[in-house]
Amino acid sequence: MKSKNDEAPAIEANGARIPLIGLGTWDLRGKACASMVEEALRLGYRLIDTAAMYRNEEAVGEGLRAAGIKREDVFITTKVWSSDLRAGDFERSARDSIDKLKLDSVDLLLIHWPNSSVPLKETIGALCRMKREGVARHIGVSNFNVNLVEQALKLSTEPLVNNQIELHPYNDQTKTIAASRKAGLSVTAYSPIARGKVKSDAVLSRIGKAHGKTAAQICLRYLVQQDIVVIPKTSRSERLKENATIFDFKLTAAEMKDIAALASPHGNIVS
C-alpha cells in the first residue's frame, strides 16, 4: 500500500474516489478500536468503515486524530441504522455521527439497512439533503437488492456512489453487483472474509500456496481484482498488514474461476 490517498488503489464512482481496501470496525470498541484505527492508518489504510449502530464513532475519531493523517487523505464511511429512516431521525443520526467523529463531514453516508415500514422516498430525500448540506461528501446505500437499487436511483436527486453488501466467495451477488454498476455505483464487500471462515478453505489455501499468500489474502485479492472495495475487520495488529498486502500479485483467470465456483445460492452468513 502507498501512503497517500491519491496513490492508494482506489475505485471511482459517480464522482467519488474510494480506496479499495479499508478497515471494518464492527465489534471494535473504545481504546481497542481507536488503536486499531490509528495503526491501520499508520500502515497505509485510507478507508475506515463505521456506523452509528457500531457505537464506536468516538473511538474511530480518536484513532483518526492520533494517526495524524491529513483529513483529505482519509475516507470515512458511516451509516444510519434502519430504525432511524424517517427524515428527522435520519438527519439527527447523521449529524450525531459527525459530532461523535469530531469531523465536519463524512466522505460517505449510507442507509445501513432498508426498512419497508418507512417510504424509501422520505429516506432518500433525507440522504440527499445530508449531501446538499455538507454533512456527507458522498452518499450511498447498504444491503439494497436489485429492486431497491433501481428504486433508490429513481428517487435520488444526488448521485449515489456505493452499495455495501455482504460479499465473499461463498455467496453469489452477481445480480446486485450488475444492477449497482449499471447505476454507476461501486460495490463494497462487507464480511469479505466470511467472518474468518475463509482461513481454512482448501481451494483458497491451495491457491495461496502458489502465490506465497494466506487464504484470507487470496479471498481479498479475488474481490479487489474485480474492483470491489473490501473492508475486512481485525482486532489483531499482525492481520492488519496481512489483509492489506494484496496488491503485489495477481490471480490467474483459472484461479478466479475456481474461487467463483465456491459460491452457493444460500451462501450468506450475515444477512
Ligand SMILES: NC(=O)c1ccc[n+]([C@@H]2O[C@H](COP(=O)([O-])OP(=O)(O)OC[C@H]3O[C@@H](n4cnc5c(N)ncnc54)[C@H](OP(=O)(O)O)[C@@H]3O)[C@@H](O)[C@H]2O)c1
Ligand atoms: N453494511 C452492513 O450491514 C455490514 C454488515 C456487517 C459488516 N459490515 C462492515 O464490514 C466489516 C467487515 O465485516 P465483518 O466484521 O462482519 O467480517 P470479516 O471482516 O469478514 O471477518 C472478521 C473476522 O475475521 C477475522 N479475521 C480478520 N482477518 C483475518 C485473517 N487475515 N485471517 C483469519 N481471520 C481473520 C477477525 O478476527 P480477529 O479480529 O481476531 O482478527 C474477525 O473475527 C465490519 O467490521 C463492518 O465494518 C457492514
